[in-house]
Amino acid sequence: MSAKQNSRKSKWALDFNVSKNADIPSPAGYNPTALVNQTEIVRDQRLVIKKSWDLALGPLKQIPMNLFIMYMSGNSISIFPIMMVGMMLIRPIKAMFTTQVTSKMAEGAQGTGQRIVYILGNLANVGLALYKCHSMGLLPTHASDWLAFVEPQTRLEYYGGGISFI
Amino acid sequence: MADAHFLAGALTSAMLVLLSTTVVVNGLYEDQIKKFDWRSMHVGAAKHIHVDLNHFQPRLLLGTHEQVVASICPKTGEIGWRQVLEQKARGDIKLLQVSGFADDSSDTAAAPVGTHLGFDMLTVQGHAPALVRGWNTNTGTIEWEWSVMPLNTERAQDAHWFYSNSLLYHVVPTWRSHLEVTAYFGTSGHTTGSTSKIMAAWIKPESCLLSGTFFVCVDGKQLISLDLVAKSTQVIATTLDTEPTSKVQALAGLNGVLVVNRKLVSVNKAQTVCDTLQSSSYAVGTFNYRKIVAYGDLAEGVLKIKAAYLDNCAPVPELDQSLTFNADYGTPSLRSFDCKLKRNGDGKSCLFVFSTSAESIVAVQQNRVRWVREEALANVVDSQFIDLPLADSEGTLENEMKGKSVDATGFETDIASAFLRRITTQAIQIKSLFLHVIGLGPPPTDTQRAGLVRDSFGLHKMLVLLTRSGKIFGIDNIIGKHHWQLYLPNVVGFGNDENMRLIVQRTSKHFPLQPLCTIVAKDLSTGNGVLYRFNPITGRAAEGGLLQLDYQIKQLSLLPEAEPDFVKGILLLDATNKVHVHPKHATQLADGMYLYTADVKTSELAGYFVKYAGEKLSTTPIWTVHLCGHNNEQKIVAVAGKSSIEHVHSQGRVLGDRSVLYKYINPNLVAVITQAPDALHKSILNLYLIDVVSGSIVFTMTHRKVRPPVHIVHSENWLAYSYYNDKVRRTEITTIELYEGKTQANSSVWSSLKAPMMPLVERQSYIIPTVVEALRETITERGITNKHVLIGTANGAIIEMPWALLDPRRPIASTTQGREEGAIPYIPELPLPTENFINYNQTIARLRNIYTAPSGLESTCLVVATGLDLFVTRVAPSKTFDLLKEDFDYILISIVLVALTSGSLIVRHLASRKLLKQAWK
Structure with a gap:
């Protein structure tokens, strides 16, 4: 208690006996932790960059997982594989449109790079989904898919006749 | 290895199960019977008619040219029973003898019921063997039968039969030499003794006939006759006043009486006749227990029936009848009559039965037509479905x-x-x-x-039927009512067994112009062409009606629609290879047409090009193809082109790897089948696919040990034909599909002159465990619906066969590729499940042809099957995908809809109230 009082006293009492060599107490209102804070801010920024790289690389990291899901779901056309392919296709596209928001905090030197990586990762996912669609036969990539639109040939010659009546 | 076999077997059986579930099954539900279809039954043109009103069950017994024996109710004209007998010469009815027939010369053979001694009715059919049958006329069953196999079958063709005094006589003439007469006991078939040979050098094939027991020959102004049952074979010569101008006919019912130059002449001394009567047709019967002869004549649309007593030739005033007779019945001839047996009858019960030149059977009673049977419909030769106005x-x-x-x-x-x-x-x-x-x-x-207004789905149409006798019918395809009928006397079908043609020149689509149909036929007397134009909705002549041409028609073709009246012109090729167009204003449209003719006598095909220059049409022969073979033995047995109204919707076929195999759709392709005897293989059948514009042979194929009857159906890029395999004695169907390949040479335009490469040909043969009588493909408005093949069989069924089963690409080994393509593994036998019989138990006797036409609905195809019977129905090869089901629950759906809408409204209201309450809290 006394020590506390002591310190409180020493806060406002000026001791002129102290030699000049001794450390001069900081001025009133001076917060020495401010210096420490500055270094921490630098460290945080690095962290944020790291974090946003994580975010940017997220889609790329999903690829092995997606590959596994694709492999597991097979090429048959039924409700679950269709739903999966749908999700695989829609999610990256959605994510791409929200890129502005996610990379707002990563504005800085590496912001554009991250954005490019993020979009590329999403595009890779879209590509994977499209490949899946293709292997499931959902893409009109074959001639047979356009067969219904093939117009019949116009005939140039007309004929008549048959077994002779005479 | 065994495992592999087992696996293959399991796979096949799995595929079979799949097949039975996936192939469209078209069975009807029980409550749909007769809902979409109707059948009318016929017996054919009458040959023998016998009316009997005094039997305990009044009856009209018929033997017909279609080789049918039937009993008809004399009151209504409906068929009591009908027995369809053997076809061709074997079933030809030579004699129909009814016991108790009031004929003095033959006693009745009516025996007590239940014994085998007598007969109710006796028929003799055919010549080698001649079949003698005894019938029970109440039930229509055969009671007994015996047969005679003549020694000389060729001579037996001209044989006559007659019945006299319980004996059945078989008269076989050897022309310009002698007669062989054999008597048999009618019911047992035992001969009474040896065959008697009567020398008669005066008999000639064209001028002799049998009248009762008399064998009569015309020789100039003389009738030379012989009583075949008399003890002494004495030749009697009767001199006539004038030489007979028309064919001499025997009068049934009087022994030795003939109709010569519209008069009665007796060669039998025991039989006197009234030689003052003049008529075209006579019949003998009894009235008030006295024998009379009745005769009927048509004069200016009025049919007059008169009668005279045979003993004193006094007229019978009670029987005088006079009635207006429709022109479309044709020329009547009195065949039989009968009156209810009464003393002092007033003649009101008398029923006179006529057969007419239009093959109708008309019954007249009390000055009016009691009933008519349109037997011309037993011989339909062409048919069209016409849209209603x-x-x-x-x-x-x-x-x-x-x-x-x-x-x-x-x-x-x-x-x-x-x-x-x-x-x-x-x-x-x-x-x-x-x-x-x-x-x-x-x-x-x-x-x-008459209710003849177009319905919203185009299912209600006018069915126009052209018959062999020249009678045309307009029939409602839904209810089967005869709306109109027309009769063209003096027309016949063309040579080479080619029928008359019924052509639609203008459809109903061009309102307010009326539709127009034309009949192209041959004149009976001159052999020149005849055109008859009429309105198929009203049945009235149009554009001048009958047009007699002054040339013979060799072939014909339809031109595109001409302005301003939307009539499709008819292009006619005459015997001298000149072309003519009707109507004249369409002449210009014939420019650039191609024509071909197939000569069945020489097995030669010829192609012509029609050119319009200087207001005139000319033809240029451009190619000929000889299919007669090196020793001129090949005969053309069938020619089949594609339907001109066909649309092909799908241009290719999707393969297992999802690539496209493009169809080879050559609209100018015609299939020709020739047949020739062969020393090694008995009989050879050749198939040629010929492009009739360029004359190039696209494909040929040979079948060995195979013979007709051949039936073909040719459509889109495929062909199916049935034939009889002589080696294994069964009917087979071969199918062919033509493909261009994985690319199309020219995807926009087809020209036969810039011939694309030879097509890829897929072929396969199938066994069909029935006898095929007719083949036809289904056709729909746009060609989107699958095509099925309708197979008419000899036992009167129509089987709807999906093309998937006839597909030549059915893989023999069960491969994944074939499975992915949707092809069923190859099984040689075609299944004939009873659900696919579109006429279920409504057998079509003597099925001859099937015609199909598109309806207004893409899914539905209208079908008419002709033969002795007429059957009209509709089929939906891919099921009625464009139509709500009949049992669609409208009430449930509307209740659900109303409930959901009102429910959501109420819930919304409640929710808003709750929100308001919460806001106040």
Whole structure:
């Protein structure tokens, strides 16, 4: 208690006996932790960059997982594989449109790079989904898919006749 | 290895299960019976008629040219029973003898019921063997039968049979030499002794006939006759007043009496006749227990029937009848009559039965036609489905649309007037509706009164049937009512067994112009061509009706629609290879047409090109193909082109790897099948696919040990034909599909002259465990619906066979590729499940042909099967995908809809109230 009082006293009492060599107490209102804070801010920024790289690389990291899901779901056309392919296709596209928001905090030197990586990762996912669609036969990539639109040939010659009546 | 076999077996069986579930099954439900179809039964043109009103069960017994024996109810004309007998010469009815027939010369052989000694009715059919059958006329069953196999079958063709005194006589003439007469006991078939040979050098094939027991030959002005049952074979010569101008006929019922030059002549001394009577047809019967002869004649549309007592030739005034006789019945001839046995009868019970030149059977009683049987329908040779006309209101709308399409160029300037017209038409419609409601509207037209108005799905059509006798019928395809009938006397089918043609020159689509049909036939007397134009909805002649041409028709073709009246011209090729067009204003459209003829006598095909230059048409022969083989033995047995109204929707076939195999759709391709005897293989059948524009042979194939009957169906890029395999004695169907390959040479235009490469040909043969009588493909409006093949069988069934089963690409080994393509593994036997019989138990006797036509619905195809019977139905090869099911639950659906809508409204209201309450808290 006394020590506390002591310190409180020493806060406002000026001791002129102290030699000049001794450390001069900081001025009133001076917060020495401010210096420490500055270094921490630098460290945080690095962290944020790291974090946003994580975010940017997220889609790329999903690829092995997606590959596994694709492999597991097979090429048959039924409700679950269709739903999966749908999700695989829609999610990256959605994510791409929200890129502005996610990379707002990563504005800085590496912001554009991250954005490019993020979009590329999403595009890779879209590509994977499209490949899946293709292997499931959902893409009109074959001639047979356009067969219904093939117009019949116009005939140039007309004929008549048959077994002779005479 | 065994495991592999087991696996393959399991796979096949799995595929079989799959097949039985996936192939469209078209069975009807029980409550759909006779809902979409109807059948009318016929017996054919009458050959022997016998009316018996005094039997405990009044009856009219018939033997017909179609080789049918039937009993008809004399009151209504309906068939009591009918027995369809053997076809061709074997079933030819030579004699129909009814016991108790009032004929003095033959006693009745009526024996006590239940014994084997007598007969009710006896028929003799065929010549080698001749079949003698005893019938029970109440039930229509055969009671007994015996047969005679003549030693000389060729001579037996001209044999006559007659019945006299319980004995059945077989008379075999050897022309210009002698007669062989054998007597048999009618019911047992035992001969009474040896065959007697009567020398008669005066008998000639064209001038002799049998009248009762007398064998009579015409020799100039003389009738030379011989009584075959008399003890002494004495030749009697009767001199006539004049030489017979028409064919001499025997009068049934009187022994030794003939009709010569419309008069009665007796060669039998024991039989006197009234030689003053003059008529074209006579019949003998009894009235008031006295024998009479009745005769009927048609004069200016009035049929007059008179009768005279045979003993004193006094007229019988009670039987005098006179009635107007429709021209479309043809020329009548009195065949038989009978009256109820009564003393002092007034003749009102007498029924006179006529057969006519239009193959009708007409029964007359009390000065009116009691009933008519249209037996011409037993020989339909061509058929068309015609769209019915529009109702008035829709007609005006159609007119408006047409006006719009014409004014399409000046669209902007015309908007106001089009709008005005629209308003006026709608005002008129409302006015007519109002007038109709209060009963002041204009009287409906004839066709509207008859219910002949187009329905929304185009399923209700006028079925126009052309028959061999030249009679044309307009029949309602839904209810089977005969709306109109026409009779063209003096026309016959063409040479080489080619039938008359029924052609639609203008369809019903061009309102207010009426549809127009034309019959192309040959004149009976001159052999020149005949055209008859008529309106198929009303059955009245149009555009002048009958047109006699002054040349013989060799072939014909239909031209495209001509302005301004939308008539499709008919291009006729005459015997001298000149071409003519009817109507004349369509002549220019014939420019650039190709024609071909197939000569069945020489097995030669010839192609012609038609050119229009200097207001005239000319033909240039451009190619000939000889199919007669090196020793001229090949005979053309069948020629089949594609339907001209066919649309091919799908241009290719999707393979297992999802690539496309493009179809080879050559619209000018014609299949020709020739047959030739062969020393090694008995019989050879050759198939040629010929492009008749360029004359190039696209594909040929040979079948060994195979013979006709051949039936072909040719459509899109495929061909199916049935034949009899002599080696294994069964009917087989071979199918062929033609493909261009994985790319199309020219995807926009088809020209046979810039011939694309030879097509890829897929072929396969199948065994069909029945005898095929007719083949036809289904056809729909746009060709989107699958095509099925309708197979008419000899036992009167029509089987709907999906093309998937006839597909030549059915893989023999069960491969994944084939499975992915949707092809069923190859099994040689075609399954004939009873659900696929589109006529279920309504057997079509003597099925001869099947005709198909598209309806207004893409899914539905209209079918008419002809033969002795007529069967009309509709089929939906891919099921009725464009139509709600019949048992669609409208009530449930509407209840659910109303409940959901009202429920959501209520819930919304409740929710808003709750929100309000929460806001106040």
